[in-house]
Amino acid sequence: MNHVTCALTIAGTDPSGGAGIQADLKTFQELKCYGMSVITSAVAQNTTGVKDIHHLPLDFLEKQLQSISEDMPVHALKTGMIAQKDMMKVIAEWIPEINAYYVMDPVMISQSGDSLSEEESREVLRKQLLPLTSLVTPNIPEAEEITGKRIETEEDMKEAAEAIVKNFGAGAALVKGGHRAGAAIDYLFDGNEIHAFESERIQTENTHGTGCTYSAAITAYLAQGLSLVEAVKQAKYFVTEAIRYSFDLGHGSGPTNHFATREEVSNKWI
Numbered sequence: 547m548n549h550v551t552c553a554l555t556i557a558g559t560d561p562s563g564g565a566g567i568q569a570d571l572k573t574f575q576e577l578k579c580y581g582m583s584v585i586t587s588a589v590a591q592n593t594t595g596v597k598d599i600h601h602l603p604l605d606f607l608e609k610q611l612q613s614i615s616e617d618m619p620v621h622a623l624k625t626g627m628i629a630q631k632d633m634m635k636v637i638a639e640w641i642p643e644i645n646a647y648y649v650m651d652p653v654m655i656s657q658s659g660d661s662l663s664e665e666e667s668r669e670v671l672r673k674q675l676l677p678l679t680s681l682v683t684p685n686i687p688e689a690e691e692i693t694g695k696r697i698e699t700e701e702d703m704k705e706a707a708e709a710i711v712k713n714f715g716a717g718a719a720l721v722k723g724g725h726r727a728g729a730a731i732d733y734l735f736d737g738n739e740i741h742a743f744e745s746e747r748i749q750t751e752n753t754h755g756t757g758c759t760y761s762a763a764i765t766a767y768l769a770q771g772l773s774l775v776e777a778v779k780q781a782k783y784f785v786t787e788a789i790r791y792s793f794d795l796g797h798g799s800g801p802t803n804h805f806a807t808r809e810e811v812s813n814k815w816i
């Protein structure tokens with residue numbers, strides 16, 4: 547019997563294909579996982595911003611989740627945009643049903659500055675979802691929102707990663723430095739120690755969906771059995787190349803290139 551590695555994303559949509567479910571499925575496919583998706587909200591958005599959001603009804607969210615658990619194996623899953631607290635509660639009740647790694651990208655505000663989660667959902671995220679995670683991947687504003695503390699220095703990033711694990715029960719925390727100046731450094735606290743993952747900062751506006759792509763790549767690598775540190779290391783390489791060879795598409799912040807680590811493709815595009 548051939549073994550297929552299965553990864554699931556629970557997130558919102560991006561019709562322009564750069565972020566959300568679409569970015570996650572492209573990443574899973576590129577990293578040779580069988581990709582599955584459960585949609586929380588349909589988002590009318592593109593590279594310039596969010597136009598409208600349609601939240602799917604709760605009972606329909608439950609039916610999608612049930613469709614997966616009654617029929618399909620899941621080796622690892624990620625969540626992205628979960629806008630409402632009741633959606634979080636449904637997902638938090640479902641996750642323990644399946645025995646899989648869980649990577650949470652705590653999406654709050656899009657790069658274009660539009661809100662993708664309701665204020666009142668934050669408490670449920672902290673109390674019910676975080677303790678279920680194998681890993682949570684906040685950017686700096688999201689880590690500030692979770693911990694309630696300002697992050698200015700690299701020391702602050704490390705402290706936030708540690709606090710998210712020790713005070714909020716996450717399995718591990720990766721605080722991403724995409725929003726800072728200088729080298730793009732992310733800090734992982736795995737419950738024991740801090741690990742740094744660094745790349746040069748690439749001069750581009752085309753970073754729509756970088757967080758989605760990064761967390762989906764970590765999920766795919768965990769599903770394939772890599773250790774947490776190795777999964778983050780490989781995913782950091784994947785997202786860095788996806789930014790380096792990003793597409794100049796649309797009138798705003800263009801999408802990352804999910805083919806970029808294929809040698810023949812990156813050579814062709816640049």
Ligand SMILES: Nc1ncnc2c1ncn2[C@@H]1O[C@H](COP(=O)(O)OP(=O)(O)OP(=O)(O)O)[C@@H](O)[C@H]1O
Nearest residue numbers: 657685722723724725730746747748755756757758
């Ligand atoms: N210009 C850049 N050059 C190199 N790496 C970058 C750049 N911008 C972001 N990164 C890296 O991309 C990954 C995603 O980080 P970021 O902090 O941008 O996440 P995010 O804000 O959640 O993403 P999103 O844009 O999807 O909201 C991190 O590894 C970060 O260091």
Ligand SMILES: Cc1ncc(COP(=O)(O)O)c(N)n1
Nearest residue numbers: 558559565566656657754755
């Ligand atoms: C459905 C969905 N999920 C996540 C993001 C965050 O991505 P970005 O911050 O790059 O806009 C997004 N724009 N849309």
